[in-house]
Amino acid sequence: MIQTRDPEPIGRVVATELKPATPHQFHFWTANETTIGIGAIVRVEEPGPGKREGGRVVYGVVTDGFAYSDLATPLHDVVSAEGDPARAAESPSVRQEIRLWTAAVLRQQPEEPLQPVPLGAVYVASDADVAQALRMDAYVSGAQPSGIPVGLYTAAGLEAPVYLDADFLLGPEAAHLNISGVSGLATKTSAVEFLLASIFEHFPAHKGRVAALCFNVKGPDLCFLDRPGTLDDADRRRYERLGIVPQPFQRVRYYAPFKADGVNLNTLRTHPDLVGDVEPLVWGLSEVLDFAEVLLNRDDIDAKADAFIDFLSDRVLNKEFDDGFGGGHRVQTFADLDGLFRAIFDGLELSGRSDMWRTHHIATIRKVRNRLSNISTRCKGLVTDDGPSSDLPWGGFEDRTVYVVDVANVDPLGQDLVFARVVSKLREHLERRDLGVEAVVVFVDELNKYASGDGPETYVRKMLLDISERGRYLGLVLFAAEQFRSQVHRRVVGNAGTTLFGRMDADELATPGYHVLSPAVKIKLATLPIGELMVRHPHFTQPIFVRFPRPAVLRGRDGVERFPPAADLSFEDAVVRQLARLDRRIRPNQVKDLIAERRPDDVRRALAAVRRTRPDDALAYFRRMLGARVAPATAPAREAVPPLNPISEEPY
Amino acid sequence: MPSSWVDAILAAGAVPASYVPDASAGRTDLEGFTGADGVEDDELRTYCVADARPLAPGAVAFLDGIEQWRVVGYGGVTPIVRGYVAAAVRRRGPDRRLRTAGEVSRELAITRLDALAEPLRRALAESGVAVVELAEEDAGQPTRAIQAARRELERARLAEERGLAERCLAGLGPDEWLVVDGVLSDSAALSAHRRAIGVIKSHGAQYFEGAELERALTLPAGHRTSVFQPRSRGARRAIYSWYLRLWPWEGNDLLYGLLRVEAHADAATVARASALSAWLMRERSPLSTPDARWDRLLYPIHDVETYLRSRAPRDVLSHPASRLPRTGS
Numbered sequence: 001m002i003q004t005r006d007p008e009p010i011g012r013v014v015a016t017e018l019k020p021a022t023p024h025q026f027h028f029w030t031a032n033e034t035t036i037g038i039g040a041i042v043r044v045e046e047p048g049p050g051k052r053e054g055g056r057v058v059y060g061v062v063t064d065g066f067a068y069s070d071l072a073t074p075l076h077d078v079v080s081a082e083g084d085p086a087r088a089a090e091s092p093s094v095r096q097e098i099r100l101w102t103a104a105v106l107r108q109q110p111e112e113p114l115q116p117v118p119l120g121a122v123y124v125a126s127d128a129d130v131a132q133a134l135r136m137d138a139y140v141s142g143a144q145p146s147g148i149p150v151g152l153y154t155a156a157g158l159e160a161p162v163y164l165d166a167d168f169l170l171g172p173e174a175a176h177l178n179i180s181g182v183s184g185l186a187t188k189t190s191a192v193e194f195l196l197a198s199i200f201e202h203f204p205a206h207k208g209r210v211a212a213l214c215f216n217v218k219g220p221d222l223c224f225l226d227r228p229g230t231l232d233d234a235d236r237r238r239y240e241r242l243g244i245v246p247q248p249f250q251r252v253r254y255y256a257p258f259k260a261d262g263v264n265l266n267t268l269r270t271h272p273d274l275v276g277d278v279e280p281l282v283w284g285l286s287e288v289l290d291f292a293e294v295l296l297n298r299d300d301i302d303a304k305a306d307a308f309i310d311f312l313s314d315r316v317l318n319k320e321f322d323d324g325f326g327g328g329h330r331v332q333t334f335a336d337l338d339g340l341f342r343a344i345f346d347g348l349e350l351s352g353r354s355d356m357w358r359t360h361h362i363a364t365i366r367k368v369r370n371r372l373s374n375i376s377t378r379c380k381g382l383v384t385d386d387g388p389s390s391d392l393p394w395g396g397f398e399d400r401t402v403y404v405v406d407v408a409n410v411d412p413l414g415q416d417l418v419f420a421r422v423v424s425k426l427r428e429h430l431e432r433r434d435l436g437v438e439a440v441v442v443f444v445d446e447l448n449k450y451a452s453g454d455g456p457e458t459y460v461r462k463m464l465l466d467i468s469e470r471g472r473y474l475g476l477v478l479f480a481a482e483q484f485r486s487q488v489h490r491r492v493v494g495n496a497g498t499t500l501f502g503r504m505d506a507d508e509l510a511t512p513g514y515h516v517l518s519p520a521v522k523i524k525l526a527t528l529p530i531g532e533l534m535v536r537h538p539h540f541t542q543p544i545f546v547r548f549p550r551p552a553v554l555r556g557r558d559g560v561e562r563f564p565p566a567a568d569l570s571f572e573d574a575v576v577r578q579l580a581r582l583d584r585r586i587r588p589n590q591v592k593d594l595i596a597e598r599r600p601d602d603v604r605r606a607l608a609a610v611r612r613t614r615p616d617d618a619l620a621y622f623r624r625m626l627g628a629r630v631a632p633a634t635a636p637a638r639e640a641v642p643p644l645n646p647i648s649e650e651p652y
Numbered sequence: 653m654p655s656s657w658v659d660a661i662l663a664a665g666a667v668p669a670s671y672v673p674d675a676s677a678g679r680t681d682l683e684g685f686t687g688a689d690g691v692e693d694d695e696l697r698t699y700c701v702a703d704a705r706p707l708a709p710g711a712v713a714f715l716d717g718i719e720q721w722r723v724v725g726y727g728g729v730t731p732i733v734r735g736y737v738a739a740a741v742r743r744r745g746p747d748r749r750l751r752t753a754g755e756v757s758r759e760l761a762i763t764r765l766d767a768l769a770e771p772l773r774r775a776l777a778e779s780g781v782a783v784v785e786l787a788e789e790d791a792g793q794p795t796r797a798i799q800a801a802r803r804e805l806e807r808a809r810l811a812e813e814r815g816l817a818e819r820c821l822a823g824l825g826p827d828e829w830l831v832v833d834g835v836l837s838d839s840a841a842l843s844a845h846r847r848a849i850g851v852i853k854s855h856g857a858q859y860f861e862g863a864e865l866e867r868a869l870t871l872p873a874g875h876r877t878s879v880f881q882p883r884s885r886g887a888r889r890a891i892y893s894w895y896l897r898l899w900p901w902e903g904n905d906l907l908y909g910l911l912r913v914e915a916h917a918d919a920a921t922v923a924r925a926s927a928l929s930a931w932l933m934r935e936r937s938p939l940s941t942p943d944a945r946w947d948r949l950l951y952p953i954h955d956v957e958t959y960l961r962s963r964a965p966r967d968v969l970s971h972p973a974s975r976l977p978r979t980g981s
Binding site for chain 1: 937941942951952958
């Protein structure tokens with residue numbers, strides 16, 4: 001709906017020698033009672049040669065405001081009130097006051113020659129003016145519109161939709177979005193949830209299919225995206241104005257690793273009504289080895305260790321391999337790998353011939369073994385010792401689907417591993433164009449932690465840099481959130497084409513990155529209410545304030561109240577639940593009888609096989625994978641191994 | 653032992669003073685002693701207005717005028733003065749804000765036409781500007797001509813003010829007062845109106861002498877004199893008047909903070925002189941600084957002046973640029 005512009009001017013441009021109008025900034029005064037405020041968009045009309053014949057038109061956004069009276073010095077106010085503040089209000093006359101505003105130019109028409117803003121009348125911007133001022137006319141209409149609603153510009157009684165350009169939000173022209181704001185107001189997460197809904201609704205058909213992959217890194221934030229939240233009439237009106245259906249995401253896939261027991265999911269979405277939707281995320285040796293660098297301290301990654309890991313990946317993993325001491329190995333799991341290591345150590349010790357094995361020093365081998373074998377301990381539940389993996393549907397990503405990877409309760413090392421591997425796989429498939437969608441939005445919260453500006457050079461940070469610098473060509477788009485933008489790596493935030501700001505901390509606003517903002521804009525940012533954002537986008541020459549409706553999904557904290565997480569089940573019950581989820585005919589007692597006196601690792605392995613295969617008769621398949629019942633036996637004592645030769649040139 | 657003769661006289665009882673405002677230095681049209689008749693009291697007395705209940709009109713209109721001029725040319729040695737006069741009424745309602753209720757302005761040329769060459773006369777005639785002629789005896793000497801031009805301009809301003817005031821009176825509401833910057837007695841309509849008062853800041857005319865003069869000019873702050881009737885001078889109408897001290901004069905000047913108020917000559921004026929004075933005392937706030945006359949200039953009158961100056965043509969006053977001769981480079 002295009003609103004008609006109020007023909008009454010609300011102000012007038014003034015210019016003095018000290019405060020001149022320039023091509024980028026101007027000043028205007030208004031009546032004391034005005035609807036104009038910081039962030040309002042105005043239109044300046046240069047008087048034309050004839051009636052209604054317009055000259056230059058300038059659009060600007062108010063960045064600062066001043067009020068002052070004709071009082072020469074505060075002392076005079078004290079004198080006139082005879083020192084009594086109460087009497088000051090009793091003055092028969094109110095002093096003359098002025099409301100003077102500073103505005104930054106958004107656009108001039110005509111754009112050339114670029115000239116100082118004319119001393120014309122100032123009008124409140126209409127819908128059409130907002131579109132012109134923000135250059136949205138270039139991409140909201142036309143043969144292939146690419147506008148993505150980001151919120152409503154609300155000022156002076158006007159609510160005008162503000163659109164981002166999909167080409168600049170999701171590539172290929174520019175891409176990525178960064179959102180900053182203080183914690184605890186739920187603005188950052190809400191904004192991303194709303195924007196994802198907006199993208200799914202308005203992503204242009206000619207750009208193909210799009211999906212989102214969200215890392216849930218804290219609490220239950222993203223655990224209820226498929227459940228409707230509470231909206232009020234104002235929210236619904238805003239959704240209608242923005243052309244978005246206020247509904248939760250229609251397709252959401254949840255993934256979470258197991259807890260250390262290997263059968264209970266490590267997520268807050270464990271309510272019996274919901275846990276059935278959560279897929280386990282379990283990786284084995286082959287999934288992890290490529291990302292061993294993530295799991296090792298930087299000090300560990302010397303050329304020798306790196307070379308040995310490469311050797312394992314290239315020559316050993318999933319291949320028939322002769323250890324050189326007469327033993328044959330086919331390494332597929334951590335357990336297999338440990339067997340190989342044991343064979344190498346035993347072989348070297350028993351032969352006593354050298355400290356070197358296939359050009360790798362035994363100390364290097366021991367160090368790599370030590371680190372890798374710890375992985376399954378440190379990331380228990382995510383990394384399995386010897387079971388098959390359960391992974392995201394690489395190659396089968398669906399259009400307009402949100403994939404939530406819940407790593408909120410995972411060890412930080414495990415979070416790094418998940419992030420590194422998932423993003424690498426996304427990149428790999430997008431490069432091959434076989435992911436299933438043409439663009440993926442990856443949402444990462446807590447960027448202060450993962451891409452800190454002054455932290456160590458981690459694998460995750462390198463990956464984030466890589467996405468932010470090259471992802472747009474692939475359709476790999478980073479939506480990142482953090483509390484302190486100033487503490488995030490400059491190249492990560494610098495490559496974000498679109499930046500959103502929620503309420504900001506005053507200390508953060510005092511950092512150099514915000515010097516381009518006026519004091520008034522900073523004050524507005526420091527007091528921004530929930531649901532309001534400041535937007536910077538390549539088409540907007542100045543930051544714009546917008547208001548967005550609450551996301552139509554259940555908020556995390558409401559979700560855990562409505563769907564409280566279930567207590568952890570016993571091993572048997574958890575196995576029953578997982579099998580019953582795959583085949584509703586399965587009775588608990590059948591499963592419990594089957595797994596009685598079985599080793600938990602055997603049960604977990606069989607369960608993983610059923611999950612991966614998804615046979616018609618899950619119970620029969622589970623029974624077959626479980627194999628014949630084996631009486632528990634004590635492990636054979638290890639042979640005594642002679643000590644290693646203590647003389648070594650290896651520096652470790 | 654006093655350190656100087658100034659200290660000595662202060663020690664002997666002289667009231668300390670410091671500032672001599674322009675008005676006390678005298679004006680070109682300084683009026684002499686005219687005398688006055690007691691109305692409220694036979695002999696001039698002082699009254700404290702602190703306990704009086706201030707008059708609180710629902711609305712008040714304030715009237716003032718300005719004049720600006722510059723010599724824009726010479727015909728021979730006869731100056732041609734460009735003058736601008738304007739007057740405005742700013743009305744204050746219950747919201748305490750001042751808004752323009754009426755204004756007039758006029759531009760005029762002041763010169764002696766028959767002292768100008770024919771082309772100059774023709775140019776003035778064709779321009780359509782109103783020309784005010786100087787008297788022959790004033791036009792001979794340039795300095796004298798300029799003084800005469802200023803007097804003509806003041807007359808023109810007073811005429812505009814009077815005309816606007818009389819139109820304003822016609823539209824005055826039942827609970828509305830008109831406050832004029834200057835005397836009422838110039839206008840029959842103003843001096844006859846029961847809700848018009850004149851506030852006079854300059855004290856060229858003297859109505860008392862001896863002890864009464866001292867009583868009037870050493871009036872304490874927050875006090876007024878008895879109501880008196882200035883003796884009629886020329887065509888001026890009967891009016892009642894009294895002095896009112898807004899700010900303590902001690903340490904400044906005898907006329908510091910001293911106003912003379914004029915109002916309709918009737919018994920009601922006497923009855924409400926204290927209420928009117930208490931109202932004017934309230935008008936001390938806000939101060940009309942940075943105007944140098946702030947001790948006597950009511951803020952609303954100052955506001956009218958500010959308004960008129962902001963509306964005046966920008967090129968009437970001389971440009972403040974240097975008047976040094978231009979160099980060849």
